[in-house]
Amino acid sequence: MAAIVTFILLAACGMSPPAQAAQAVRPSTVDRLIAGMSLPEKVGQLFSTYVYGGSATEPSAADAAANRQAYGVATGAEVIAKYHLGGAIYFTWSHNLDSPRQIATLSNGLQAAAATSEPRIPLLISTDQEHGIVQRLPAPATLFPGNMALGAGRSLVDAYTAARITGRELRAVGIQQAWAPSADVNVNPANPVIGVRSFGSDPLLVAGMTAAQVVGFQQGAGVTVAAKHFPGHGDTMDDSHTALPVIHHTRAEWQRLDAPPFRAAIAAGVDTVMTAHIVVPSLDPSGDPATLSPPILTGLLREELGFRGVVVTDSLGMAGVRQKYGDDRVPVLALKAGADLLLMPPNLDLAVNSVLAAVASGELTEARIDQSVRRILTLKQRRGVLDGVDPVDPAAAERVVGQASHQQELRKIADRTITVLRNDARLLPLPRADRSVLVTGWNSSAFDNIGTLAAGLAAQGNRTSTLPTGLPNDAKIAEAVAAAQANDLTVVLTQKSFDTTVTDPGGRQQKLVHALAATGKPVIVVAVRDAYDVGHFDDVPTQVATFGYTRSSMEALARVLTGQVAPRGKLPVSVPDPADPTSTRYPYGHGLTWRTPR
Structure with missing residues (x-):
């Protein structure tokens, strides 16, 4: 482990790390493959997209219909063969992710399709597995707290371990590529799309954590990853899924704020960098x-930062990349700018044929296509994919995913992320007593954070009741107030309550918290996503931030509240004063603890 930490620290400081412990690259093999490929086969290797269905060859009737509508064929295997795809990406909404056994079987089926159709090159199968609020593997996968929670924990080793374990579970089900980590430095509290997906607001913290995750995934688990979203998505007021954000950093500010994590990722040997729209x-x-943008992808990323790996676009279906140009032009312009791998075009047939037409017209040369294919195949070779992918064992996948040793590491890491920001009433840690506790506020349908927290508190002898409020109307607030008055203690959970324009119109969560505080009964407010929430609740003297609402974070929160473990988290961002955003309510690095757990 000491050698790993040394590697990470060197990378975080921008120094040259030791040579990657990866399979030796044999360029002649790659060149031989390229020489034997037709132009359509080469172009197909540039694309990675989704297919519908939990089976490569036997999708449900609905998934077969969805494939026909999108691609003109019924099965994922046929999509791979028709377009000579270089990769596939899994989502829940495309019905790819149900259980370890099913995912492993799907991966085997798609790889078999790639192996038996030209150019007979294995796929890179990928998914978004950042941890926290962006992770695709379903239970029983080991689902770690997200980046900002890890930033609060301040441990490079924990960041490495979370990536290594996650990578091993991905590989067990046949996924060799994770679209992670987010290297964005979140310096804008109103950022609607990054927020807790970032490790924090300090470029050096984000750089170290990014490098740790790169090493954990790639060297620890053999899973290739992408530092994203270049040149840095951390200071935007808009979501590039639905708009085209503009970031007004000067070049000097970019060098100081946004560049360090990408420099660290490159120094750590990151295989891929993902672009931002x-x-x-x-x-x-x-x-x-x-x-x-050629000046950004070629001039800045390639020439100035010296990145030699694969440049992948963020999804080409996002609005941010589609506002100026049509879907026929975007793939061509991305390649001209310096991208290699084109992710999820909204119309695959149009995208592929547009690239082929650009080569036919001379706008793109086949040599330029070869350049990107060479990078992609070299990556596949480096990660042991190019020479053939052995089928994964579905039974072994069931044993590996969520195994006990992984869950033990998860618990220890999650415990170190909970951050106590205010304890003026000396309410925490809660002494063991016969008390009634109401758990209320915002609840995730996917994770049931309210139910999980209530169960953890009940396990320590508390009598708990729950009242999920969503974004409460006046009637629901009145119901919560009545319930609080009937209990000894209320724990209220908030999620982006500061974003009163979109996430919480009218500040309804804020109104709920203030109403609960006015009861005079003890209240603990917990920001279960962005810590910026707590700046709005000066009337609540007990405040905690978890930076996520997954089961592991809620279970760790219960352990901290009841004194089973001492809080160790430190704010990885500063929390501004809502009345004066130029001043700070809680500074970067703030976090309370107590001497020993009870």
Whole structure:
């Protein structure tokens, strides 16, 4: 482990790390493959997209219909063969992710399709597995707290361990590529799309954590990853899924704030960098998003930062990359800018044929296509994919995913992320007593954070009741107030209550918390996503941040509240004063603890 930590620290400081412990690359093998491929086969290797269904060859009738509508064929295996795809990406909404056995079987089926159709090159199968609020593997997978929670824990070893374990579970089900980690530095509390997906607001913290995750995934588990979203998505007011954000950092600010994590990732040997659909006028005054910008992808990423690996676009179905140009132009312009791997075009047939037409017209050369294919195949070779992928064992996948040793590490890491911000009433840790506790506020349908927390408190002798409120109307607030008055203690959970324009219109969560505080009964407010929530609750003297609402975070929260473990988290961002955003309510690094757990 000491050698791993040394590697991470070197990478975080921008120094040259030791040589990667990866399979030796044999360029002649790659060149031989390229020489034997047709142009459509080469172009197919540039694309990675989703297919519908939990089986490669026997999808449900609905999934078969969805495949026909999108691709003109019924099965995922046929999509792979028709377009010579280089990769596939899994989602719950495309019905790819149900259980370890099913996912492993699907991966085997898609790889078999790639092995038996030209150019007979294995796929890179991927998914978004960042931890926290962005992770796709279903239970019983080991689901770690997200990046900002890990940033609160301040442990490079924990960041490495979370990535290594997650990577091993991905590989067990046949996934060799994770679209992680987020290397964005979240310096804008109102950022609607990054927030807790970032490790924090300090570039050096984010750089170290990013490098740790790169090493954990790639060297620890053999899973290739992508540092994202270049050149940095941390200071935006818009979501690139639905708009084209503009970031107004000067070039000097970019060098100081946004560049360090990407430099660290490159120094750590990251295989892939993912582009952002954002405009940064100081880096490219054309108004084009970074995904389509030669000055950013070629000039900055390739030439200035020296990145030699695969450049992958963020999803080409997102609005941020589709506002200036049509879907036929976007893939061509991305390749001209310097991208290699084109992710999830909204119309795959149009995208593929547009690239082929660009080569036919001379706008793109086949040599330029070869350049990107060479990078992709070299990556596959480095990660042991190019020479053939052995089928994964579905039974072994069931044993590996969520195994007891992984869950033990999860618990220890989650415990170190809970951050107590205020304890003025000396309410915490809660002494063991016969008390009634109401757990109320925002609840995730996916994780049931209210139910999980209530169960953890009940396990320590508390009598708990629950009242999920969602975004409460006046009647629901009145119901919560009545319930609080009937209990000894209330724990209220909030989620982006500061975002009163979109996430919480009218500040209804804020109104709930203030009403509960006015009862005079003890209240603990817990920000279960962005810590910025707590700046709005000066009338609540007990405040905690978890930076996520997964089961592991809620169970760790219960252990901290009841004194089973001492809190160790430190704010990885500063919390501004809502009345004066230029001043700070809680500074970066703030976090309370007590001497020993009870």
